[in-house]
Amino acid sequence: MMVETAPLGRFQYQKLEFRRWMQAFLSSHKTLFTVLWIAALASVFVWQRNAVGGRFAVFWQVPMRPIPRLRPVAFNLTDFGGVGDGITLNTEAFERAVLAISKLGKRGGGQLNVPPGRWLTAPFNLTSHMTLFLAEDAVILGIEDEKYWPLMPPLPSYGYGREHPGPRYGSLIHGQNLKDVVITGHNGTINGQGQTWWKKYRQKLLNHTRGPLVQIMWSSDILITNITLRDSPFWTLHPYDCKNVTIRNVTILAPIFEAPNTDGIDPDSCEDMIIENCYISVGDDGIAIKSGWDQYGIAYGRPSMNILIRNLVVQSMVSAGVSIGSEMSGGVSNVTVENLLVWSSRRAVRIKTAPGRGGYVRHITYRNLTFDNVRVGIVIKTDYNEHPDEGYDRKAFPKLDDISLLVVHGLGVRVPVRIHGSEEIPVRNVTFRDTSVGITYKRSIYSSVPLLKVV
Template sequence: MSHQNMKSSRFENFSVIGVISLVLILGSVVECGTPTSELNDFDYPAINCRKHSAILTDFGGVGDGKTSNTKAFKSAITNLSQYSNDGGAQLIVPPGKWLTGSFNLTSHFTLFLQKDAVILASQDESEWPQLPVLPSYGKGRDAVITDRWSSSLIFGTNLTDVVITGNNGTIDGQGSYWWNKFRKHQLKITRPNMIELMYSNQIQISNLTLVNSPAWFVHPIYSSDIIVNGLTILAPIDSPNTDGIDPDSCTNVRIEDNYIVSGDDCIAIKSGIDEYGIKVGKPSQQIIIRRLTCISPDSAMVALGSEMSGGIQDVRIEDITAINTESAVRIKTAVGRGGFVKDIFVKGMNLNTMKYVFWMTGDYKSHPDEGYDPKALPKISGINYRDVTAKNVTYAAKLEGISNDPFTRICISNATIEMNGQKKLPWNCTDVAGVTSNVSPKPCELLPEKEKLDCSFPSDKLPIENVQFKTCFYQSSVL
């Protein structure tokens, strides 16, 4: 069969039946058991369904774990992009190990990984294009001089309506190659992330297993209307900078039902750094995080910053669990950052084996260069925690504001913290102000007791919470 005939046999209509609630986001998908281009029918939940369909093998993909599929992915997506204005298209990655370098997505597009499908990131640096530095960062990371960044494994910019999902298929970043170079100070360019979408909207990343990213796993930046759910994210607990999910200068974001084991923050909300982030001035806002489980012995379950110079506001976090994790919801900032972190609401934390429950840092010593403004002071205000249970804790709190720039309107209510018996002062507070209610052990004097107080948590819904999923179909029969 010619390539054209093979391709056309795969562009088939499929229907949409009904709407399911986002609560059912972890609903099962019918398994497909053959690595050939003939696949069984299946369905899955998504923000939008597609009229056209193709399989990676239609474009020369070879799933042996050794053959590069970079050209196959690029050819498939380029071909499918012609359907963006005709109902969109989906690319099915069947069972197998599909080695590839970086590739770009297109609008009105779904990348679907079947069960037992593994996208395997190439360790050949020539398969990773170099990109200009991100405007709100100004420099590369990883202590390199260059201002270039590696493209992520899965990349896209200026896109609308993008779905990356599957029946718990796997994306393996093979990050050990990059971690070793980082530790040996051999990097000449900033390490790639696994999934990075820029200047885009209507994004869904769901129902996948992501392992061993070279750096951050999921990094939407300058984007909006994002749902990230049902992910299992795994990296060794000593792997460098393997943040799980990092919304960065993003608006209207929903992150739920994720399980993350990381060498860095499980989730980090960011908005650029120092003078670069201040200049771009694009905050992260209207973000909800819930039903997260995190393991990260050296970092936070949820970090706000340290790159927060564009501002962070209206973040709602509820029903989250941390096990053997350094801290829970942490604020990281410094003189020179500027920006703000305000109107943060946390409700329902279940913590077990923590160094800190509450941790705020106003002296996070990390700057891209010496060009920051020492008069650019961050404003930290309106930080609310309620309904906290913590066991086996070393420090209840370490709250360190900035001299002449205190962190204000901190509220902590209904928190029971069981210390691990080490003879350490439970609370350490400087340059902070706020109140507490029904908190044990007794907080520091800067956070006096106020009886019968429940710290704030919004009752309204964010726009992203009203998004509902459709049930999408892949049908194998030729029409």
């Protein structure tokens, strides 16, 4: 039987064709529409989260980046009983993990992965041929109670705890006589929770010198990269008498006020070292190159030498962006600082020493420096009179020689250059080339900007 159908009208025909086209399009672009739908949904969640000040629960997240395997054997901290709740003390978990890795040296060592979470711990030691890997959103937290922090002898080149005679507190993460150590990650954080320490220091309630956040001593082949270090009780990163050290892509943070002596990086009697591509904003020197203190540093006799510092952004409202000294009694030589931006700081670059230090600072090159809103641009100071005790030799005069400043530019600088030598400590062979610094005055940062220029 044949059924006669009426012909479609023009409007009905267009509607049918459009429906067929949409079905074909959706079928062939299903993946694209899925992606667009997920992106739209995510944007709604993000918008709602921002609209309520970050308190809205986000149910859709970007998957966590996989942790690369950098050693033949890899462990997770949770394999050793670690709990990342910010409350459980994980010191034993870290110690058991390090012990397991210490047995793998002949196999190329081991990697300890710290997953996302807040991992409270007392100080612990690293071992040779070890990689400590902090995942994204992983935070190692230093316990605040100083009774958990071990006491150690004074550094031999200081003979003194730096703040008190006798022992000093150890660092949160520590290593001695090591080889082939890597601390890295997806920008995970090591947090010293220094606020309690700073308060007790100001109130004179501590009987020993505060400990650094990370201290590696008498070691070689050290790589520290792609992590954040923050709120150290004392100096943040302190390589001591080490060789072949690389510090790269590290962020170091502490409050710029009321966080005393929170230097960023303190290379101390170190040789063959690179510090590059770092951001540092702290409560003391961003970088301070050292080599021992007065008679103890002279006797220890280990210089800091062959150090390259480049591509840094630094803020220091208390001290200087990059310093040499004041503890430099073992000598400092062959240092290059290049591509440095110092902003909103008290001083940009500084060399500081004093009678009694001995030693030398020589063959120092600064190249391509930029100062932005800095009180004093370049400082060489020879009367920085801090001494460990009365046993120093008052006739041990340091020698300062061959210092070059090439391509230095700045704006909003109150005092471009301040060099203070003396008859006993002359400052010799200082070279300025291609230097122009816009000078400002105290009352108004950019009210009047004459130019100091040296060609």
